[in-house]
Amino acid sequence: MLLWLPAYPTFQPGWDQEEVHATFFKCISWQVEETLDAVNCPYHYFCDKTYPSNYPLLVDILVLLFTAASYLVTLVIVIMDLCSGRGRIFLSGSKRFLLPSGPVSLPLIILIFAKGPQINTIFPLSCLGPAILLMALISALSFDNGDDKDFKYTFFVASTVSGILHASLYLDSVVLPYYTGFDALMSSTFSGECESCVCRKEALVVGGKLVRYRGWSLTTFFVVGVLCLRIICKISGETYAGKFLFIKALMERFSWILITVDCVYLTLNSPPERVVLRGSAYGGIFLLIFLQVLKEACNQFTQRLM
Template structure:
């Protein structure tokens, strides 16, 4: 697929320029330089890419990240399905199972590492496209499974490490997607000036992250999930004295699920139109987990009502 087919036509685009190289330059640019211009009417803002991320890793790295993500998702999916049966829940959701989850102490550090090197993981399984779905998977994992049977110190340490991991993952993800969305805005809302391959004219100033896609890893969704995890620690330490905190925590959990669903819908509808099938698979998997959670909650409430 020609990656620039969906872009506007530019009369100043030079035939000798490599479209794939320009595409990579825009989406991996980390420093846009603005130049003074004499044409304040047609080109009030003139930009060119001053610096880009290093070249991509080999496809083998992408394959390893793909395998890690697929394994983490399948583990989450299986545990969610098995937890829908109260009889099997005690067997499946033992303490050892939490280490296999995306938010666990094994997978989460590897996901953070993948996000940290995300700008260079950009061939078979690009983090710029799949990173948001992976972060949503981590958030769903953290919300869905709460090993409250642990002792206070052990439980506090585990949840606190999960909070730290989520915050680090969100920051590293933003270092991947913000240049990606900035380049998308520079391509879609500008015209090539013809001065160089990345030189564009704009009617308004270019901002970090652009204005076309407003998703951020460090967002209200992440903050609410972190808030839920912190409240779990407080409720665990408070024990029977938690009182209203338990109800407030439950309310916060439901609102977190709503925000995750909103993010998923938004990213499905508003992401840059590349790697479409990969995006459909990634966010389709997230939608399935959300649907299973809703079904599980509905069955729980129906069971309690009948009893």
């Protein structure tokens, strides 16, 4: 019995289930063939090209350790920031280099996403890449070192914007083939002509139709918009900054809502692979969101008492 597949009568006993699994989820080029059976097989696809084989296990371990360290640093800084009672003033210039959205970690995240299709042994980025991006977005939203001088602040935030956009694009290059293969596997039947040959009732689209999450999404653009408004408020001075503060605050709140929606969606609708690892990752993201909500509630309560 196959773990995910229905009882396809055309699935050959000699085929290796793990090999078929890898072919579908790492395929980057699906070719459509003409078919004579317009009723039962109007669209016939086979995988023409896949990503190269995975990196050694050591690479996955290093990525796992880096991700865990980045999360723990973010969690500790958020908790200390919450306990300090001083809001964002607690974040000093040195601590921001340790955050996932900082000038050290964010380039590493971009590099990891760029090589993501081959990091798929014990820490599959096709499953956990979205959680890493959400962690970087939360880091960028939560901390704003407004004490820097205008040029230094502008350069730092602009580099964060560029890094987030690049990370989102590279993440899509990892997850879109994964979601396409998931759709091809779950919404098709094997034709029996080859290991990846499937019959479909409708055309196969990039990213599939079963999971609609994208790294290059409304969530990313809202976070980028918030960062851009921070730059505008910083360089415009006190005279004009007030005109943008309301819009910035509104966009920040909506960005947090979108991040929460993405996290809930990915928890409920991701392909059923590495369930425990994926649940732990998104559980950690929910914890960061909860702490941010708690911090905002404490700030509002403190302001009303003053």
